[in-house]
Amino acid sequence: MGGSTVTAALTIVQEALYWAAAIVLLAATVAFWLEDRVAGRARQIMLAGSCLLLASAIARWIVTGHPPIFGTFENSIASAWAISMVVVFGRRLSYVRALPADFERWFAFWIPLTLGFGLFFTRTPYPLTISERSIIVDIHVLFAWLAYTALLLTSTVALLVVTRRKGWEGSAVDDVLVRGAGVGFALFTVMLGVGSLYSYLLFADWFRWEIVEAFAVAAWLGYASVLHAHMFFGWRGRKLAWVVLVVLPLLIGTFWVWSFYSTTYHHFEIPEIKA
Amino acid sequence: MKRLLERALRLLGSWRLATLLVVAWAALVVVWIIPFEFYGLPGAQLKAIVYREFFFRALYAALAVSTIACMALRVTPVLRRMSRRPSEQAVPKLPSDARVAMGAYESGRAEAVLASMGFRDQVRGAGWVWGVRNRWSPVGTLLLHAAVLVLMTAGLVAVFGAPQFSGEAVVAPGERFDSKADQWASIDTTGAQPPELAFTMRQVNASFYRDILLFTDLEAVLDDESGRPRSMTLASPWVRWPDGLVAIKDFGYSADVVVSTATTTSPVRTYKLKVFPSEITDTFDVKVGLKDYRIYLRVYGDYVDKSGTPGNRSFNLVNPRIVAQAKEVLSSGTEVDRGSEVLIAPGEPIEVPGGRIVIEQLQRHAVLRITRVPAAPWILLAVVMASVGAWIRLVTPRQEATISSTDGAEVSLAVLDDTYRRARDREDELVRRWGGQQ
Numbered sequence: 001m002g003g004s005t006v007t008a009a010l011t012i013v014q015e016a017l018y019w020a021a022a023i024v025l026l027a028a029t030v031a032f033w034l035e036d037r038v039a040g041r042a043r044q045i046m047l048a049g050s051c052l053l054l055a056s057a058i059a060r061w062i063v064t065g066h067p068p069i070f071g072t073f074e075n076s077i078a079s080a081w082a083i084s085m086v087v088v089f090g091r092r093l094s095y096v097r098a099l100p101a102d103f104e105r106w107f108a109f110w111i112p113l114t115l116g117f118g119l120f121f122t123r124t125p126y127p128l129t130i131s132e133r134s135i136i137v138d139i140h141v142l143f144a145w146l147a148y149t150a151l152l153l154t155s156t157v158a159l160l161v162v163t164r165r166k167g168w169e170g171s172a173v174d175d176v177l178v179r180g181a182g183v184g185f186a187l188f189t190v191m192l193g194v195g196s197l198y199s200y201l202l203f204a205d206w207f208r209w210e211i212v213e214a215f216a217v218a219a220w221l222g223y224a225s226v227l228h229a230h231m232f233f234g235w236r237g238r239k240l241a242w243v244v245l246v247v248l249p250l251l252i253g254t255f256w257v258w259s260f261y262s263t264t265y266h267h268f269e270i271p272e273i274k275a
Numbered sequence: 276m277k278r279l280l281e282r283a284l285r286l287l288g289s290w291r292l293a294t295l296l297v298v299a300w301a302a303l304v305v306v307w308i309i310p311f312e313f314y315g316l317p318g319a320q321l322k323a324i325v326y327r328e329f330f331f332r333a334l335y336a337a338l339a340v341s342t343i344a345c346m347a348l349r350v351t352p353v354l355r356r357m358s359r360r361p362s363e364q365a366v367p368k369l370p371s372d373a374r375v376a377m378g379a380y381e382s383g384r385a386e387a388v389l390a391s392m393g394f395r396d397q398v399r400g401a402g403w404v405w406g407v408r409n410r411w412s413p414v415g416t417l418l419l420h421a422a423v424l425v426l427m428t429a430g431l432v433a434v435f436g437a438p439q440f441s442g443e444a445v446v447a448p449g450e451r452f453d454s455k456a457d458q459w460a461s462i463d464t465t466g467a468q469p470p471e472l473a474f475t476m477r478q479v480n481a482s483f484y485r486d487i488l489l490f491t492d493l494e495a496v497l498d499d500e501s502g503r504p505r506s507m508t509l510a511s512p513w514v515r516w517p518d519g520l521v522a523i524k525d526f527g528y529s530a531d532v533v534v535s536t537a538t539t540t541s542p543v544r545t546y547k548l549k550v551f552p553s554e555i556t557d558t559f560d561v562k563v564g565l566k567d568y569r570i571y572l573r574v575y576g577d578y579v580d581k582s583g584t585p586g587n588r589s590f591n592l593v594n595p596r597i598v599a600q601a602k603e604v605l606s607s608g609t610e611v612d613r614g615s616e617v618l619i620a621p622g623e624p625i626e627v628p629g630g631r632i633v634i635e636q637l638q639r640h641a642v643l644r645i646t647r648v649p650a651a652p653w654i655l656l657a658v659v660m661a662s663v664g665a666w667i668r669l670v671t672p673r674q675e676a677t678i679s680s681t682d683g684a685e686v687s688l689a690v691l692d693d694t695y696r697r698a699r700d701r702e703d704e705l706v707r708r709w710g711g712q713q
Contacts, residue, residue, distance in 0.1 A: 094700030130490040134510035171699065178695050182669040189419075189665035193658040201512055204441065204520055204646040206654045209321040211312040214304055221301035227669075228297060231694070232290035250305070263315070270489060 007063055011125060014059035018077070021052035025084060026112050032105040039105075043088055046108065050084040053077060066128040069141045071268045072259040076118025078141075079255075080111045082149040087111070090153070095179050098172035099157070102165070107156045121259065126270050131202060140194040147187035148255050151223070154180030155248045158241035174236045181230075181244060185223040192216060212266040215253040222247030288344030296338050303330065326430075339427045342420050353413045356693070357673075360407070363400045367677045373689040374702050376709045380680030388708045392701065394676045403679040413693060415668025422661035429653035440467035440519075440647040445547050446476040446497075447529045447640035460642070470519060470647055474499050479639040481526045487589045488552055495523045495641040518651040525642035526551060528574070528595070536564050536630035547640055550574045553590045560604070563630040567604040568613070570625065570632060572597050575618055595637055596620050601627045674698055676705060 028049050031042035057068045057077050068074035087104045090096045096103075157176050160168040195213075200206045207213060226243050229235040235243070258266035286292070311321060325331055361367040378384075385404040386397060394406025433439070442462040446452045453473040462469065474497045482492040493509045505521075507513045512522030528550045534541040546559035553574040560569050575596045576589030597619050602610040613627050624631040672694035679687045686709065690701040 094704060097700065097703075126489060127484050127491055130493055130509050132510075133491070133508070136510070171697070175695065175697075175699060182694060186665040186669040190662045193662040196658055197655070198510075200648075200651065200654075201520070201522070202510060204522065204644060204648060206651070206658075209308065209312075209318060209325055211309070214308045214312055214321075218301050218304040218309065221297055221304070225294060225298050225301060228290065228294040232294060253309075261313075 010059050010063050014056050014063060014125070015123070017052055017056035017059060021049050021056055022112075022115050024052055025049035025080070025115070028087075029108040029112055032102075032108055042108075043104065046084055046104075047088045050081060050088060053081050053084065057081065060125055064125045064127055066132075067138065067141075069138070070126065070128055070132060071270065072121040072256075073118045073123050075145075076114050076121075078145050079148065080114040080118075082145050083107065083110045083114065083152065086149060086153060095172075095175050096153075099176055100160075100165075100167035100173075102167075103157075103160075106160060107153060110152060110156070117256070117259075121269055124270070129268065129270075131265070132268070134198065134201075136194060136198045136201070140191060140198060143187050143191035143194060144255070147184050147191050148251070150180055150184035150187055151251050154184055154244055155251065158244035158248075161241035162238055162245060164238075169237060174240070177236075177240055177244060178227075178230050181223055181226045185220070185227060188216075188220055188223065192220060208265070210264045210266075211261050212254060212258050212264050215250055215257055219247060219250035219254045222250050284344050284347060287340055288346075288348040290345075293341050293345055296334065296341055300334055300338070303334065335427060335430070339424065342423050346417065346420055346424075350417065353417055356413050357411055360398050361400070361405050363398060366400060366403050366679060367405045367675075369677055369679060369687050369689045370691070370697070373687045374706055375681065376686050376688055376706045377684060378686060378710050379684045380678070380686050384709075385678040385686070388705065389676055389678065391708060392676070392704060394674075403677060405675065405677045407673065407675050409667070409671045409673045412667050412671055412673040415664040415666070418660045418664030419668060420664075422657045422664060425653055425657040425660060429650040429657060432650040432653055437649045438465040438467040439649065440469060440645075442469055442645050443524075444643045444645060445527065445640055446474075446643060447545070447547065447638055448476050448478050450640075451475045452643075454645075467647065470516065470645065472500075472515065472521070472645060474505070474521075476641060477504065479523075479526055479641045481592060481639060483590055483592055493523055493526060495643070515645075516647060518649050519645070519647040522644045522646075523641050524644045526639050527642060529638045529640045530559070530572075530634045531636045531638070532559065532561065533633045533635055534561050534563055534630060535633070543635065545638075548572060551590060561632055563627055563632065566627075566629065568627055568632070569602050569604050569610060571600045571602065574598075594620070597634065597637075599625050599634075601625050601632065603627075669694060674701060676701070678705070678709070 024045060028042050028046035031038050031045050033039070034042075060074070060077075061067055064070070068077045086096075087108050090104070090107075091099075154177060157168075157173060157180065161173060161177070196206050199208060226240065226247065229243055230240055258264050259269065261267065262269070308321060308325065311324070380402060382399060382404065386399065386406075389395075389397060389404055389406035393408040395408070396410060397404055397406040399405075440462075442454075443460045444452050444458060445460045451473070452458050452475075454469045454471055455473075459469065477496040477498055480492060480494045481490070483489060484491050490509075494506065496504055496506045499505050505513045507521065507523050509523060512520040515521045528548050530546045530548055531543045532546060533543055544561075548557040548559065549555055550557060550573065553576045556571055556573040558569050558571050560567060562568070574590060575598045576591055598616050599619055600616045601613045603613045604610055614625075617625060619625060619634070621634055621637050624633045672692050674690055674692050676690045677688070681687050688702060688705050688709065690698040690705060692698040692701075
């Protein structure tokens with residue numbers, strides 16, 4: 001069997017695993033809303049979906065020769081997987097453990113949303129373009145998705161706090177808001193630093209005022225404001241949650257605007273080319 | 276006077292002003308820069324706004340003053356906090372809602388429980404044990420804020436320091452480049468002297484994924500002044516100076532051209548052509564007999580794009596073919612077509628009246644970008660300080676834990692966090708390890 005046949009077969013396997021993962025993850029998201037007996041199993045279903053999605057990502061990695069970091073579709077896989085990991089294992093983080101029981105129910109919503117968003121873009125597996133072939137990019141993207149997941153968690157908690165849902169108040173919830181913002185801010189800072197270093201190596205320019213980086217600076221300053229508001233003025237509860245939510249569009253903009261906006265050098269949608 | 280200065284320092288270093296400035300900076304980027312990005316304003320103009328516009332400069336100046344004042348006011352308390360330890364004589368103050376756990380206080384047990392959670396640096400008193408972990412974490416605050424000042428210093432270096440240099444050199448394999456010999460293809464500088472640099476290009480490699488315009492590799496190997504080979508890729512330049520890089524940014528074709536007429540054959544002459552991406556057309560001028568010709572060239576791709584246009588989105592690197600057209604250049608400067616476009620491979624002729632032009636070989640050359648950015652070391656320092664500072668302050672904050680005996684068979688427990696105030700999750704863990712809560 002030739003290399004291209006193996007690649008073609010793996011591509012089919014990857015697609016099959018992806019769709020299986022998507023269906024299972026969607027089922028898990030729905031299961032969190034069903035009666036207690038089913039909801040009790042939702043985390044296990046989510047874990048199964050996460051494993052399928054990981055298998056799909058690994059198969060794609062073998063086909064393309066790089067981790068899933070290239071283009072919106074691949075990044076939607078990386079992001080959805082990171083979110084699913086928090087849904088499954090988040091309660092092992094001591095400060096997340098104290099959150100009300102319906103946390104996973106709401107946070108899991110981001111998974112089908114993210115995967116669905118990725119489906120609007122090309123799924124053709126391509127190798128990495130030359131400017132992305134660096135361990136520095138891998139580190140940059142790793143910190144990017146860690147930061148995104150931490151800050152998305154914080155934003156979800158903030159959303160539940162401002163909507164005054166039952167149980168979403170008190171010191172345990174505040175702890176998650178503040179620590180999520182703090183840890184997310186630190187991860188975001190490292191992401192910016194690593195990206196800035198790479199920009200210098202690639203363009204001899206430490207920072208480029210293009211759309212993604214402008215969003216990133218605004219979001220970074222936004223989360224800095226959140227931390228200042230808490231540390232210096234003691235903001236907690238709904239007041240702090242509102243500030244977190246004000247920054248949420250900047251976070252979403254930082255991580256997804258490049259999908260649409262082709263003039264940024266963070267844009268990696270390869271148009272289909274016919275031979 | 277002293278009191279006035281102190282009041283001014285307190286005002287400038289106030290949390291309120293600092294927070295206001297951070298929010299103002301974010302707001303300026305959101306309402307000014309991001310809309311212009313969507314509008315499509317070129318990067319150079321955006322850069323000019325961010326670095327030269329009055330509002331931004333005033334903001335940076337205010338931020339610098341505020342940061343310096345904040346640090347001046349808080350360096351000492353932060354340093355004190357790092358070395359803060361309770362006296363053995365005084366029981367550490369616990370919060371009023373400290374956790375209570377069952378089990379009579381035993382000094383050895385308390386020490387062991389705290390140590391098992393990382394609170395190894397301990398102070399023991401009568402009926403209590405205090406421990407600290409991540410003791411030096413507050414220095415992260417200083418690092419993070421000092422990074423802002425270092426970044427602003429970098430800005431001052433960029434504006435008032437030695438000018439930045441950026442130049443391009445186009446060098447083919449076997450060719451020697453010497454900056455003193457004025458071999459620059461272009462120089463974009465504000466008066467900076469070109470750096471001293473000499474090397475010989477050894478090889479240039481490039482590759483595309485299936486010949487479509489998805490660049491997958493671009494590498495150059497050169498021998499530096501001492502004959503040492505230096506390899507570089509697009510993502511991994513040669514760091515030639517602490518503040519400067521030699522980077523490969525592009526490649527092109529060097530065409531070895533021979534012109535022949537019925538009676539003569541010219542020596543080989545090399546023309547360096549810009550040919551990538553493949554829709555780019557470049558030219559070279561030759562003389563055939565007594566006539567001047569301008570040859571228009573572009574690389575022909577083997578794929579068609581979605582719109583059906585041939586060659587626009589592919590680049591045949593392995594087996595290159597060229598779309599060529601010869602135009603005679605009259606003495607008036609007017610160009611006249613001398614034949615239609617022809618598709619040729621290296622070695623095949625372009626026929627013109629009175630002779631033929633043959634591109635004998637196409638060799639890849641490197642387009643190198645050579646830069647000196649005097650502010651670069653400062654910016655690198657700021658990036659490292661900010662990343663390390665944010666990490667140690669926010670991910671590994673200083674925490675102080677106390678286990679104190681109360682009356683009878685109970686102990687009080689508390690974990691105070693330097694960043695997030697109360698570490699209730701750590702308290703839960705402490706209670707669990709102690710053996711249960713009342």
